[in-house]
Amino acid sequence: MTSHLRKVELHCHLEGAAAPALTLDQARKYNIDITPYLRDGAYVWHDFASFLECYDKVSEVYKTEGDYALLTETYLAELSGIGTIYSELIVSPDHGKRIGLGADAYIEGVCEGIRRAKAKSGIEARLIVTGERHFGPESVIGAAEYAAKAKNPLITGFNLAGEERMGRVADYARAFDIARDAGLGLTIHAGEVCGAFSVEDALNDVRPARIGHGVRAIESTDLVKRLADLGTVLEVCPGSNIALKVFPDFASHPLRKLKEAGVRVTISSDDPPFFHTSLKREYELASDAFGFSDAEIDNLTRTGIEAAFVDDDTRRALLAKL
Template sequence: MSALPKVELHLHLEGAAPPSFIAGLAKEKNLDISGIFDARGQYRFTDFSHFLKVYEAATSALQTPEDYARLTRTVLEESAQSGVVYSETFLSPDFCGGREVGAWREYLHAMREAADQAERQMGITLRGIVTCIRHFGPEKARETALCAAETAGDWIVGFGIAGDERIGAPKDFRWAFDCAREAGLRLTAHAGEWGGPDSVRAAVRDLGVERIGHGVRAIEDLALVDELAEKGIVLEVCPGSNVALGLYRSFRDHPIHELDRRGVKVTVSTDDPPFFHTTMAREYEELHRALDWDEGQFRRIARQSLDAAFCDADTRARIGKLLEV
């Protein structure tokens, strides 16, 4: 499955940092975050709340634009090895310059330069989705949205919200999403992972998003499933993440196939791959093994993902040719 060209829409840049990369950075900076690793050097966490704390601790090792440039190169190399030809990654000004626009521009410039180099060398295209952190609150989300609006364009193509969806409500972040929308950015929101189907409905209703990060618990409300299918709302599904965090027991128990069968536009992504011991190639392999998805199904999913991507028409046409290989 590695050879099939893939499109990934749900990838957290910091969450894609290999533990060895973070450990190396921490050593360079004399930063002791050894508690986030297990005896084998892998990330160690017990549940979703603990995962968020470990994630933020790992991010503390990323302190400069150059750190983020190195991270971007590392992540894109890993993705390219799985056959990814186009990726959209969540970027948080909270971690890149403390939501100050000038500092955010410096981080963004470093990441974009690294991405451009990776595209020339590895043939993988990256675009960014600025993402506010839900559990940091609506006021900080406003600052994040202003960073997004100031840098919207051909590379920063979207705006979203991540973090703990059990805190607050989508409507609390309406100002930030309106700001991003007015700047021409496309919109997505994490929902329907821990918050249940009502969180999906609220994100669509109150934030006006066209994509939902995860969204899989919509399956618990078939009227909502029909609504998503009718409106063409796209789900950024991350099966390996859902299984690793205990949302479903196995890939076989995961609702991605049923959502697809009922007409919902589903895509496949890794979320935070080293945390969940996955890659895009592994996601494909597990879905093939558990659900008997064949090459034709995966090619349809890749095309569906590209159609849902936030990139411009020229980029979409160029990547579309790669999917035909």
């Protein structure tokens, strides 16, 4: 049981954290038929492409600033209820534009949800603005420029997500330069759908502090050593990796091997209800499936705080809560 442990999450897509019950309420509110994508209280998809489609359809029932405040507050309340002290949420200003809400109103709704959750439980949260690589380099550069100009104290990082097989990492390097120059923390999805080369490209072309997933690095001994030497933090999401068949089962998942090789790893839930998981379950898996002791799990959480995109005062306060 890990219920007594403090928890931290660095890798969670906001719309991907939408609880099916909340999504159903929203669909009824807007009279949207979501039955092809939500049945018997679970999201319906069968491969990575259909997962992205399902994700987009679910996102369509969140339309207003108030909807995004509710979504954010609901998820953070769930996290704080299991002892989570810090959360980073991946958000897309482009998504705000695509649904006709606008980037500013979308982000403001999310920020309002963060403020409400903190007022109620004390949970700290920050935003990672993401570009989506399947929309092309110009779109991703736009997202980086948005994050850089926002001057929003809750926006502290920049990410690249979406279809990993689209384009080369080098095509998106300019976006990361913009984010870096603005003082934002850098993380990038790599080594999930694609192999070790994708992690190497990320290290070479972006030089991120963290990598989202990164688990396919295990395919290259040299790369694992390089990650350990650099101190690059992997945001590992085991439940997601198994759901998307990156690995066939937890016995073959490399979380423990990576940790034992000296790579800095953390655990997160990615898009929890889509993958029939939760941060609570990911912490339980660390204990039950991977055999980590409570002290080792606390060490993963400490790594998460050390790698969090926060100011030093906030980091010290979070470490004190451990």
